[in-house]
Amino acid sequence: MSKTTHLFIRGVILLGFTMLLFQLIWTGDINRFIAPRMMPYFYFALIVMGVLGTIQLFRNDIDDHDHHESCHCAHDHDYQGSKKKFAFIYALFIIPIFTGLLFSGHVLGSSQAQTMGFKHELRLATETGIYANNEESQQVAQQIEQDREESATDNNDSSGIPEIDEDEVPEEYREHDEERNIEVLTPESMYPELKEEMLATDHIVMTEDNYVGVISLLEENPDAYVGKELTIEGFTFRESDFSNDQLVVGRFGITCCTADAGIFGLLLEDDRLQEIRDDTWLRVTGTIETIEYNNWQLATLKDIEIERIDQPDDPYVYEQFDYSEL
Amino acid sequence: MKGFLREGVIYALLFLIFFAFLFADTLALDDRLNIPNRVLDFNTIFLSIFLEAIPFVLLGVFVSSIIQVFVSDQTIQKYIPSNPLGAIFPAVIAGAIFPICECAIVPIVRRLMQKGMKLHVAMVILVSAPVLNPIVLLSTFYAFSSDLIVVYARMGLAFLIAMLVGLVIYALYRNKMNPLREQFGAITHEHQANRSFAQKIKDIFYHASDEFFTMGKFLLIGAAFASFIQTFLAREVLVQFGMDPFLGPAVMMAFAYFLSLCSEADAFVGASLSQIFSTSSIVAFLVYGPMMDLKNTLLMLAYFKARFVFTLIAVVTFIVYPVILIFQALMF
Structure with missing residues (x-):
């Protein structure tokens, strides 16, 4: 040539x-x-x-x-x-x-979601099945469990605050609270405004913009939001070990490119879900409650209304961080 | 006659591309053909890795072309300390200051070497720039805000490892070896000065497009492999190694290598795995991935002799792994 x-x-x-x-x-x-x-x-x-x-x-x-x-x-x-x-x-x-x-x-759907795995499921696998016969690892798992409980109580303390009128809290306490947030930047402090909003409202509506934040906050401390209504949209998928009436409604969250996509969603359980196939887009509204699922405290929805929707134009959600606020 | 035929084929190709460009929506092939979802997933992830890399490869290629045409060898020599060991520390600092990721750094480092930068100094910059980088620091900070030890460990260990890599490469080669492929060997450019500014600009564009093709083919192969792993390797397979003190870091290093994520985004993937892997395994993932991965191995093969590339991979791997194990023993 x-x-x-x-x-x-x-x-x-x-x-x-x-x-x-x-x-x-x-x-x-x-x-x-x-x-x-x-x-x-x-x-x-x-x-x-x-x-x-x-x-x-x-x-x-x-x-x-x-x-x-x-x-x-x-x-x-x-x-x-x-x-x-x-x-x-x-x-x-x-x-x-x-x-x-x-x-x-x-658009990536259930097939890729299954390869990547629903976060909770991965955690369950570590803490229960695979390590059950290994004493050392069991200790590790127990330690994790303990840590989690401790942090859960911590979170309960802080989530108790909004019940009290803000003005009544002495200045020092609030400052102290802020300092602690800066030291350890948990989802709670990454999305402080969103958290306040979620605690204040009776009906949380998940949008493209708050999707990742809401799921992160729910994962961190599901108890704080029990009893509130929540509307979530997403596609459906099932892990191989799910029963027919269980599925996850979620969306892929992307940081830079689709190769780093992760699944953000909620595990739901309801008889009516049996008819729903994987990769169906749903809008689900229900009341938040927690379920004890193999020692893992998960947020889920009960008394749900299910509505089929079209796939949104922008099916993914993006993790957006405002670096200037650091 | 034969040349005529060949031109015809290329024109037909141009026409087909233009046809696909105009009528992709009308054709709606993904609905009509019954292609399995996994194959389409593979295609989507493959394209996303490749597309994501394009602007940064182009940036790297342009910076490299500009260095080629406008920066003289003497300038480069002037800023590098003459003591070979003394040059390592400033090289890490330089790597840390410039926000250059792993796709862009390869052509830049290669050009710096052609301009007379010592091999071990260039390798320090090659491994440190993608991980010790202000943008990477911020994204790691966000992803691991509840576990800041990961952030400090990633940056601290990367710094240490980059220096060690410089030492070992210096001990191995003492700058006696030219690792660049023959066609990219030493060049003399004194006569560059004689060329007019317009000619220099033209040179930059010609170089840039040649380099895009030199690197592009390796990038495409790398993206295809990485995407294959992404689509077909169930993450659950990794779980069983999660907390093992020796296997955990090794598995995470291998995982980082094959995933070939951008160093800016890998922190978020690492964070999503932090429940099933020990902290030191996560740190191994975050330190090793930007320094060495499949995508940048192939990019390096575009310029460096294969034997040197594999030696470098071995050196980095056998430094990162023990350092992680020592870190693990000290911390936990």
Whole structure:
């Protein structure tokens, strides 16, 4: 293959990536791969790709002896090799352009959720089954249990505060409380406003923006929210050891890109859930209660109303942190 | 005649891409073809790793091209202490200050080496920049805010390990070996000065697009492997090793290697595993992943001789693992 052919095909590939990026950004499908806060980098990538592709097509350094003399980086080496090798290399670049353009609409669902595992289930597996026959590990598990109980009582202390009128709490106490929050940044202190909101309201509605926060707070101290109503939307999936009337309603939370997705959701149990297949999008409203599930205190919903909904345009939720508030 | 045919094929390719670009929505192939979900999951994660890396690879390629064209060898030499061991500490500091992640650092380090930076100093920057990095510090702080020991351990141990890597690489090679692949060997660039500014800009773009293809193929292979592991390895498999003092850190290092996450995001994945793995295993995951992973191994293979890359992996691995075990013994 002559260098001209290489330059031509590379130009086409670069323009292909430009089109892929443009289509993803235009349709918004880019957010199925990348968290929105990374977007500035992709505008940069789009422009650079377009410029590189255009330049590449009109590139004429084949006879540019001046360039070669000055630059002994021997990029020409890149252009030598067998036809098969190049067919393979260029196919590597071309395939993602097509799978990206044609299958960008795919949304991770129950199959990936099962691979990644529902957090609670993983914890259960450690603390009960697998380590049951190992004395040392049992001690570890007990220690974890103990720590958790201690921290649970701690949390109960602090969650008791909102019941008292804020003004009645002496200044020193409140300051002390704040100091402690800074030392140990638990979900409670990562989402302080959200926590106050959740404690104040009788009906917590989970939205794209508060999704990760609400689940984190519920995981940390489910008891504080018992008796409140909660509305959650999400897709359904079951772990292999779930019974038919159990499922998780949740969504994938993404930090940077889909490769770091984690599942955020609630475990539900109800006879009516038997008819619901995996990967169904539901809106569920119910009253928060806790269940003791293999020694693990989980938040769940009882007296639920189930409503089928369409998959939202933006099926993932994103973990957004305001670094400036540190 | 043959060349004519080949051009025809490339034009057809351009047309097909444009066709897919215009009519992807109308075709709605994912609904029509019955492709298994796992395969689509694989494709989505593969593309997400690749797309996520593109802007940073481009940034790295441009910084590298700019160094190539505008920074002289003498400038680089001037800022590095001449004492080989004395240069290690400033190198870690330099790695810590610049917020460069693991995709961008590879072409930059390679260019610095071409400009005369000593091998062991360059390797210190290569392993330290992606982990000792202000953005990584913030994301780790958020993910482990309830367990700050992880944050301190990640940064402290990474600092220590980067210095040790510099020492061992110096002891092994004493700068007598050129690990760059032949075509990227030492170059002389005195005549760069003669080129006009416009020519220099043109050079930057030509270099950038050549490097994109040099690195891109390795990046794509790395992303495909990592995505395969992501899609098909059930996390439950890992659980049984979770609290084992020797297997735990080893398994987490292997996991970090194959997942090839961005160092900015790995803290959140680490946090999600913190209930099933011991603290030292999590620290092993967070320290080892940014320094060495499948994606950046393949990126390094684009520029460095394979034998050197595997030696470097061995050196980093056999430093991280004992350091983690010692940390574990001291702390718990």
